[in-house]
Amino acid sequence: MLSSPWLTTLFRTMVGLVFIYASIDKIADPAYFAGTIQNYQLIPVSIINIVAITLPWLELLCGVLLLTGVLHRSASLIITFLIIVFIIAISSAIFRGLDIECGCYGSGISADWKRIVEDFFLLAFSLQILFYPESKLALGNIWKKK
Amino acid sequence: MNPKSLTLQTAIIVILSVLCGLIYNSISKTGISLVHKPLNLDSGSYLTIVQTRSLLTEGRALFIDTRYDDEYEQAHIKNAKNLPGNATREEIMKFFESVPKDRQIVTYCGSPACNSSRRLAGFLTYLGYKKVLIYQEGFKEWKVRNFPIEN
Secondary structure, three states, X not given: OOOOHHHXXXXXXXXXXXXXXXXXXXXXXXXXXXXXXHHHOOOOHHHHHHHHHHHHHHHHHHHHHHHHOOOHHHHHHHHHHHHHHHHHHHHHHHHOOOOOEOOOOOOOOEOOHHHHHHHHHXXXXXXXXXXXXXXXXXXXXXXXXX | OOHHHHHHHHHHHHHHHHHHHHHHHHHOOOOOOOOOOOOOOOOOOEOOHHHHHHHHHHXXXXXXXXXXXXXXXXXXXXXXXXXXXXXXXXHHHHHOOOOOOOOOXXXXXXOOOOOHXXXXXXXHHHHOOOOEEXXXXXXXXXXXXXXXXXX
């Protein structure tokens, strides 16, 4: 059941869409995203802007690759790593009692346990893609068969 | 797929994303500097919404809402105190009696069109307050962003 190619197709579509959606607002307003990252007080101030500039593009690219089924195994590896980082960051914010925004998607969404539940679902989907990359309706299948 | 090609593909995706980010940032109107500049805390500086939000999160700053009290009562930035723009000098001085001169203060009003926040900031600087900042975009922008408010 877990190894079904259709399940992989479903999961990579879902995770892909979530990550594309999540990246758009951050790409449009990097200054705002930089402020959100700063509020977590986890990474050195000097690299905050670089992260704010590049991380949304990594999300977007991985999202597109998952959705289209091109190099989706590598994309799911990156996304698995990112989600684990997000879970650690949000947990630490909750643990330190920070009342901050999540920076997940859009503005006004706080970093609370609901985000962690969401992230664990995304993590499970992403791991399924990583371990069972065989997938239907993937553009990557076209040149694999040649 | 062997681990080597997986690593290679992953590296390519990461590098491509970094390049896209840097290129887009350099041509985009909303692009930012590569290195984060620390907050300029000179008295009388204008704050962006992000800086204002950071100060609110840190919880050290005293937020002063200079709109009329009915607007303030409807909704205001979380933990902000109200000191309407039509307050007299005596009222302002009384209000700040117990506030130390090195306290971080943020003033704001409705939008960039109102000037009560700037006026109050000027007067506070005159009184000797060293860290007065102005959130010029004001409550209008704050509310649109869905940032913490209370009524």
